Amino acid sequence: MFKKLFLYSLIANFFFTKKIFAAESGGMPQLDPEFWISQIFWLVLTFGVLYIVLSKLILPKISANLELRKSQIQENIEAAEKQRESSEAKLEEFDGIILKSKIEAKNIFKDVREKIIKNINSKKEILDKQINDEIKKAEVEIDTLRQSAPEKINKIAVVTSAEILKKLIGAEINNSSISAIVDDLVKKNGEKYYGH
């Protein structure tokens, strides 16, 4: 069956190819001038309209669109650049502020420390002076006390001696004679009694 089909198709082949090549004698329709004028007319018309509409309406729009996009992108890049710069400047400013405030804080700390030290020193001095004064005063007091002590002691010795004598022997002895004796004793043994 396949063989038969193949044979038929081969025969048909011959017929058709013969027809194809036979019909080619018609020549090229392109060289037939019948519609040349019409083709020129319509070519000029359509191409002219196409050119005018494209050049006057559409191409300027596309060009403007492209320009606009380009400039917009450029603008965006520039804006981003500007913002980056400003942020960098701000960062620098921020760093400067931090540095300055650090120095300031250090200065304040130093000042306060100095002030406190000065304060402490002055207070110490005042206190020292007061203490010295007190000491001096006390010393003076002690001195006067010490200086006045032998006299008082002498007096006491005189009075008590008189009292003692009166109680022991019942006789009143003149104070002046007793004090003379005490003076004499003090003169003799003063060193032993008062340590000077």
Add this chain to the structure above:
Amino acid sequence: MAANPMTQFEVYRIGPEIKVGAFDISFTNASLFMVISSLAILIIFNLGSKKNSILPSKIQLLAELSYSFVSKMISDTAGSKAKPYFSFIFSLFMFVLFCNMFGMIPYTFTVTSHIIVTFILAAFIFIGVTVVGFIKHGFGYLKLFVPSGVPIVLLPLIVVIEIISYLSRPISLSVRLFANMMAGHTMMKVFGGFVVSLGIVGGWLPLSFSVALTGLEILVAFLQAYVFAILTCIYLNDALNLHH
């Protein structure tokens, strides 16, 4: 379906016959595809330029990529002086590209497969470039035919060759596009005819060939539009920046 591979290039009237004086300017299938191509270009690029968002939509991206593609092509080949001609070259590239591409759809008509269409485009470019050259450089534009650094003995010969090559520009430009389109479409039709005639047994080979040819033809359709536009740029470059 006609078996003749050339019938696809036939032009026929659509609608009534329109006559202006002695000239027949009837609306034909060629006119129809010129209108369709132009409309498609206008619609696509209108949609692509309507809204401007920072992140472009797909159609906007398409329009903008085509714009920068053509813009780069012009500035690479003809320099910054060619900027005023950008719209023209852009329209030319898009028109040829869309006509070629629409021709790749089965049962359509390929406008650029007609020598008269490509010749009118090439002739317009040739005349335009020559006029621009003479306006920019006056009669100094004729120095284009006298290359520098050529021995005096050879000069007459060189000048003649240069003039011939200059005058053949519109012909080479138009025939290149027309012949490429016509040959490709004819080949596809022929292979398509083979698929039918060889039937289920032998038709697979021409079918696969036809598929491959379709890919190739799409490439050619783009490439020829590109070549057409870039040659226009090169001619414009000669007129704007006289190097000789």
